[in-house]
Amino acid sequence: MDLTDIECDENFNIEFLKFITDDILSYYGSSYVKKDEFERLIHNIGNNSKISYENDEFSKTPSFIRSSSQHLFPYSLGIYKDQEIDLLGCENLPSFNEKFEMECLNTLFNLCQLNEKDNKENNNDEFQIKRQKIAEVTYPILLLRCKKALLEYSHTFDIQNRCPLPRVKQEEIEFVLKQLNTIYVRPNLLQNTDLDNQSFKKELLLGSSSHLFYLYMPLCTCLKTNSEKIKLMIQDCLIRVGKVIGL
Numbered sequence: 001m002d003l004t005d006i007e008c009d010e011n012f013n014i015e016f017l018k019f020i021t022d023d024i025l026s027y028y029g030s031s032y033v034k035k036d037e038f039e040r041l042i043h044n045i046g047n048n049s050k051i052s053y054e055n056d057e058f059s060k061t062p063s064f065i066r067s068s069s070q071h072l073f074p075y076s077l078g079i080y081k082d083q084e085i086d087l088l089g090c091e092n093l094p095s096f097n098e099k100f101e102m103e104c105l106n107t108l109f110n111l112c113q114l115n116e117k118d119n120k121e122n123n124n125d126e127f128q129i130k131r132q133k134i135a136e137v138t139y140p141i142l143l144l145r146c147k148k149a150l151l152e153y154s155h156t157f158d159i160q161n162r163c164p165l166p167r168v169k170q171e172e173i174e175f176v177l178k179q180l181n182t183i184y185v186r187p188n189l190l191q192n193t194d195l196d197n198q199s200f201k202k203e204l205l206l207g208s209s210s211h212l213f214y215l216y217m218p219l220c221t222c223l224k225t226n227s228e229k230i231k232l233m234i235q236d237c238l239i240r241v242g243k244v245i246g247l
Contacts, residue, residue: 017104049108111138114185154224
């Protein structure tokens, strides 16, 4: 398969992803469609949002979900599993669908986002309930994906002085940090009964900036980077955390 064919296939996957998020997910909660099928779709989006990771939590997705992912996005990352290469003791998975994978990652953010425009134009209860349910399924996947990106980046500190970070990794961490700082997620996405007697903590972890509190430790770990740009982006996230708690 030459580069032109790969690009065409990638564009098809991006268009199909848009069709799923704009049309198919709108039927979420309908009595004639199984809830498990929608959850499988969202898990597939998360599974295809990884750029070059291997042996991570997404790779441990149940086999039936991995196989269905290849049917949903036939030209996606999954079909290149046999092209893993071992380089200097590290497993690397070549990416042939970088734009598509980044679009999947962006979709995870969009599905969790509290959109004021939607609230004004689609103020009916049924629409908001569907959006909330979709976000509740997506949010844990998004948090895991961001946590992996931050931890993977923090593991590169030892080599940052000796060789540059691969472009795709740099773009990924910058995209994740920008989204984390700007997004306002829908409230009450993760229910935790342990918080019932801790009203202040409950308000933080169920609010529109809850993602920054769940990812606070990985964010702090990344402050050891040599990149001033990344430090400033993390600083913006931590400043927002301070504002939320009233500092």
